[in-house]
Amino acid sequence: MAKLKESATVISQRILADGIYDLRLETKIAGDAVPGQFVGVYTDDKSSLLPRPISICGVDKEKNELRLVYRVVGKGTDLFSKLSEGDHVDVLGPLGNGYPMEEAAGKSVILMGGGIGVPPLLELAKRLSKLSDDKRPKDIKIVMGYRNDQTFLADEFRKYAELYIATDDGSLGTHGTVIDALNEQSIEGDVIYTCGPMPMLRGIKKYAAEHNMKAYLSLEERMACGVGACLGCVVATKEKDAHSHVNNARICTDGPVFDAEDVDI
Amino acid sequence: MNTKINIAGVEFKNPVMVASGTFGSGQEYGEFVDLNKLGAVVTKGVADKPWPGNPVPRVAETASGMLNAIGLQNPGIDVFIERDLPFLQKYDTRIIVNVCGHSEEEYLNVVDRLSDQKVDMLEINVSCPNVKEGGIAFGTRPDALYHITSEIKKHAKQPVIMKLSPNVTDIVEMARAAESAGADAISLINTITGMKIDINKRKFVLANKTGGLSGPAIKPVAVRMVYSCAQAVKIPIIGMGGIATGEDAIEFMLAGATGVAVGMMNFHDPYSTQKVVDGINKYMQEQKVDDINEIIGAVHE
Structure with missing residues (x-):
């Protein structure tokens, strides 16, 4: 489906953990959206463009429903947290490329999320587990990292595969990072799909290279247009990419998901 | 009802263009708007070689606007001619290529490469605040602007628009320098240099420290500058700075702009250009304006 901007209707919103909100929208953008893609959400503050x-x-x-789980980090997301059933909110999407699910066929895959990088992996877990036999991964393991015992979405991940948890404060699961959890639990696999803060993504890129694994990282950066025109959100790439010809891929359009080997982070 | 305008002998179906750097080379927003409906597409600045641009973060939101310090990342003139121009040439719209460089030689290289290309006009970027050398150095002193303009005019096969910076003491002096050096038109304003600081991290938000401010926040500054220049020069002006609606475009035209460009607001609403075209038509119907040219510079002392 082509990208579009439209006014979406809020179906519901609830709090999942401190500062973490679960917003469900009715919008045509849900149509062909795939896991790993994102949307641009607009505030109703006319000075915030x-x-x-x-x-x-x-x-x-079927329901044209898009679910967004986000953390309140600033003025914009604070305004989103006040939305409730029946409200309208402008949304642009679907944006970006999404996770390459075809790389999972017959492989042992590990889904690794950290903090507010956890949510996009839920739709991926769901889609991977529903693939036909010839496309499905051999097995799926899920490793999620949280600040503390507020392990939002954990029960939903358990519907699709075994879930391992790491917490920064050690209140649940492995005390430490998602990589500490891999080591502690002896979790092995062929392909990693991940989203999370940059230090975690750097760690996973290194871990995957050392263990001869493929890793697909979802990156974030400050963005303006979201559609590949402004060149605001770029990441250094190993090879010159077809669009920029200067080793600078656009995270919003060429990504946000990249093969870890292709990006210099 | 006539919406056609003419700049340096080039006819545009309507005055609505896009501001360089906010529309890529048309492809990205072609998914949202019909490029055939626009007066012109003005491309992202292109140099003689690929430019990597600045480190990230390159963009930051500000009240009613944004700062950017992209640093003119571009794939270079070879890729541009091979890939971007053929895409734009499929559409029934005018093509204005924005040209950037670090030195006179680099500007002239691009101008020469475009001489046999199907391009309607050139817009020369001597006003980008985000590149360290060249660029704005030509656009902040009248004698330097005069010199680069006359050199480009010697080489250019298409009419030349000089894009002016607002980051000068007197933009009128710059407009006069461009005109006397033979520029066919001027466009203004480029972005206003600004800065944003993250008070919690106690760091600059942009990696480049400073960036160019654009969006509705700068519109009154831009309208004033278009007006002042229109009083001083005879060559046509393309006005820009925070245009979001047909009303905004009309305001620039009343101040003296012949063409208008939608910039940052493309990022807010990818359908902005179409909405500006529709808004101009609506104004003309409501105000019984038969010819858009009637309103150009209609407000003055």
């Missing part, structure tokens, strides 16, 4: 990039946590095509 740029869309906020928010990852897609869930898609229900």
